[in-house]
Amino acid sequence: MDLKTDNSAIADESKYKYKRILTGDRPTGPLHLGHYAGSLKNRIRLQDKYETFILIADVQALTTNFEHPEKLKENIFLVALDYLSAGIDPKISTIAIQSMIPEISELTTFFSMLISVNPLRHNPTIKTEAKERGYKELTYGFLGYPVSQTADIAVFKADLVPVGIDQLPHIEIARKIVRKFNELYCGKLIEPSALIGESPKLVGLDGNLKMSKSYGNAVNLSDDFDSVKNKIKSALTDKNRIHPTDKGNPDICTIYSYHKAFSGGDLIKETEYNCKNGKIGCVKCKENLFGVIKTLLEPMNERRNHYLKNKDEVWDILFDGTKKSRIIASETIKEVKNSMEILYNK
Numbered sequence: 001m002d003l004k005t006d007n008s009a010i011a012d013e014s015k016y017k018y019k020r021i022l023t024g025d026r027p028t029g030p031l032h033l034g035h036y037a038g039s040l041k042n043r044i045r046l047q048d049k050y051e052t053f054i055l056i057a058d059v060q061a062l063t064t065n066f067e068h069p070e071k072l073k074e075n076i077f078l079v080a081l082d083y084l085s086a087g088i089d090p091k092i093s094t095i096a097i098q099s100m101i102p103e104i105s106e107l108t109t110f111f112s113m114l115i116s117v118n119p120l121r122h123n124p125t126i127k128t129e130a131k132e133r134g135y136k137e138l139t140y141g142f143l144g145y146p147v148s149q150t151a152d153i154a155v156f157k158a159d160l161v162p163v164g165i166d167q168l169p170h171i172e173i174a175r176k177i178v179r180k181f182n183e184l185y186c187g188k189l190i191e192p193s194a195l196i197g198e199s200p201k202l203v204g205l206d207g208n209l210k211m212s213k214s215y216g217n218a219v220n221l222s223d224d225f226d227s228v229k230n231k232i233k234s235a236l237t238d239k240n241r242i243h244p245t246d247k248g249n250p251d252i253c254t255i256y257s258y259h260k261a262f263s264g265g266d267l268i269k270e271t272e273y274n275c276k277n278g279k280i281g282c283v284k285c286k287e288n289l290f291g292v293i294k295t296l297l298e299p300m301n302e303r304r305n306h307y308l309k310n311k312d313e314v315w316d317i318l319f320d321g322t323k324k325s326r327i328i329a330s331e332t333i334k335e336v337k338n339s340m341e342i343l344y345n346k
């Protein structure tokens, strides 16, 4: 993907003290290690520092899954469960459901006038997604989802958006729209910046550039340990390495890239050295990685089991979070209409 950006869309975290974060995911299925490394881990760390809102973007999910709206409810639950299991703390972070905040749709309509279709059509993430899905023609809703995403962010008056690198073009669009709004209507909306995770992109088990549910090359956060083990066993390594004593090239090995994302510094260095010098076989290296992933997932499983036994608690968290979010959203809409001089009263 060609990610030509003005780096001004990326925030320098050290410059921010108490700020508001808004981020989100489409509820299209379970979250995987790629989500964790790309943004979820970052969000968990940041929630202690910033006021955090996380949106489960069910309307955005409809831009690609409009034929199956009946799957949304279950997927919303699963994504919320993944958040809570991974360590999003509902006492300090707010999780909300997008379609239950109609002010977002309202703001999307106002924003849709402030951007022409060309930057939307040339958005590299839209182009990649459209290609991956084999779209010959784009729906108005799909092409415009970065506009609705701008409304997600702006309605919360968020300063920072922790996301994977593929979302950067959308943040640039958001900044453009907000700037235009403020200029035209003397508005006071916030131009958001992105916070990119430490391991912005995780390759798939099959070596594909991206771990993704749709490619079937992902380790889900909700996978049981047997499937995690089997998936890791099946992952692509340096094909030229046949025997454990062969000298390998870690830079083309999927497993090594996971070590870099999840293992501690010592194990990463050791793995690189041992692979390059033929001192460890792929089987053992994969076992080491499994140990690391197991340690990561264990506490998640514990929380998951708690919430699976108390499903109502998950829905309560979602509905309470949505209610709290709506209060903010309706304030913003009032201010927006006021700036546009369309807040009519007698």
Ligand code: TRP
Pocket (backbone or CB within 6 Å): 022, 023, 024, 025, 026, 055, 057, 060, 149, 152, 153, 161, 163, 167
């Ligand atoms: N487009 C994001 C994704 O596919 C999901 C999303 C929806 C989002 N609304 C958002 C991300 C607002 C950040 C902010 O992962």
